[in-house]
Amino acid sequence: MKGRWLWLVIIANLLVLMALAFIYPHLMVSPGPLAPGHAALATDCFACHRPLHGASADRCIKCHALPEIGLRTTLGVAIVPLAGGGAPLKRSFHQELTEKNCTACHSDHAEPQLTRRSRKQFSHALLREATRERCESCHAAPSGSLHRQIKGNCAKCHTPQAWKPATFEHDSLFLLDGDHNVSCKTCHAGDHYDRYTCYGCHEHTPARIREQHLEEGIQNVENCAHCHRSGSGEAEGDGGE
Numbered sequence: 001m002k003g004r005w006l007w008l009v010i011i012a013n014l015l016v017l018m019a020l021a022f023i024y025p026h027l028m029v030s031p032g033p034l035a036p037g038h039a040a041l042a043t044d045c046f047a048c049h050r051p052l053h054g055a056s057a058d059r060c061i062k063c064h065a066l067p068e069i070g071l072r073t074t075l076g077v078a079i080v081p082l083a084g085g086g087a088p089l090k091r092s093f094h095q096e097l098t099e100k101n102c103t104a105c106h107s108d109h110a111e112p113q114l115t116r117r118s119r120k121q122f123s124h125a126l127l128r129e130a131t132r133e134r135c136e137s138c139h140a141a142p143s144g145s146l147h148r149q150i151k152g153n154c155a156k157c158h159t160p161q162a163w164k165p166a167t168f169e170h171d172s173l174f175l176l177d178g179d180h181n182v183s184c185k186t187c188h189a190g191d192h193y194d195r196y197t198c199y200g201c202h203e204h205t206p207a208r209i210r211e212q213h214l215e216e217g218i219q220n221v222e223n224c225a226h227c228h229r230s231g232s233g234e235a236e237g238d239g240g241e
Contacts, residue, residue, distance in 0.1 A: 022051070032110040037073075048108075057100040069094040088192040093138045096131040124160035132160065151191040176228035198224045 022190040034042050036094060041047045050056045063074045070092025072078055079089030105122055124132050141147060159170035170176055179201075185191070186200040198204045206221075213221045220226070 022095075035110070038108050046048070055103050056101045060102045061100065066100070067095065091137065093127065093131070096137075097126050098128055099126070123197050146184070150193065156193060174225045174228075177230055178216045180230070196225070 031037075038048075048055050048059050050059070061069075068076075070079065071088075071090075080088055104126060105183070113220075133153060133155065135158075139154075157166045159167060174180070176182075182201075187196045187198065189197060189200060198209075199206060210221050213219075216225075
C-alpha cells in the first residue's frame with residue numbers, strides 16, 4: 001500500500017512539473033534571457049517555439065518577412081551596419097539561402113556562462129551555389145593596392161572556409177623581382193588572372209623572343225614562366241623545350 005502511494009506522489013509531481021513547464025516555460029526551461037530585440041516575448045515562448053519541437057523558422061518569418069530580413073526591422077526601420085557606416089543596408093544575403101533554417105545561425109537566448117557554447121560560424125554552404133561565386137554581393141572589395149587592380153572571382157585566391165591565408169602565392173609561379181615588380185595589368189591584360197603575357201613590356205616582342213630562342217633550338221616560347229621562374233633572365237625551369 002505504501003509503495004502505491006509513493007508512485008502516486010511521484011506521478012503527481014511529474015504531472016505538476018510538466019504543467020508548469022507549459023504554463024511558465026520562460027521560468028522552467030528557458031536557457032537564459034532573450035536578446036534585447038525579443039525581450040517583449042520573454043513570457044510568450046510559443047511565439048517562436050512549437051511545443052516539443054523547439055524553435056521554428058516558420059514562426060520566425062511570421063514577424064520577419066523574408067524579403068526584409070537583414071534590411072529592415074519588423075517595425076520597418078532600415079538597418080544600419082554595426083560598423084558605423086551610417087547608411088542603411090541595400091542588400092542582404094538572407095534572401096540567397098538555400099533553406100529557411102534560422103536556428104542554423106541564430107540563438108536568441110543568452111545561455112548560462114557555464115554551458116554557453118561558442119557562437120555558430122556562418123557557413124557559406126547555406127548559400128545558393130551561384131551566390132557563393134559572387135563574393136562582392138555581400139562583401140565590400142578590399143582596399144589594398146593589390147586588390148584594387150584585380151577585378152575577378154575572389155575564389156581564385158581565397159576560400160569561404162577562411163579568407164586568410166590566401167591560397168595563391170605569386171612567388172611559387174613567378175618571382176616578382178627586379179624589373180618585373182610591376183602592376184598586375186602589365187602581364188595580366190584585361191584583368192584576366194587565369195592567363196598572362198610577357199609581351200606587355202616593350203623589351204619582349206614576339207618576333208624578338210622567338211628569334212632568340214630559335215637560335216638555341218627552343219621551339220616553345222608561349223609559356224615563358226615554364227622555364228623562367230623569375231626576372232633574372234636565365235632559365236630556371238625545365239628549359240630546352
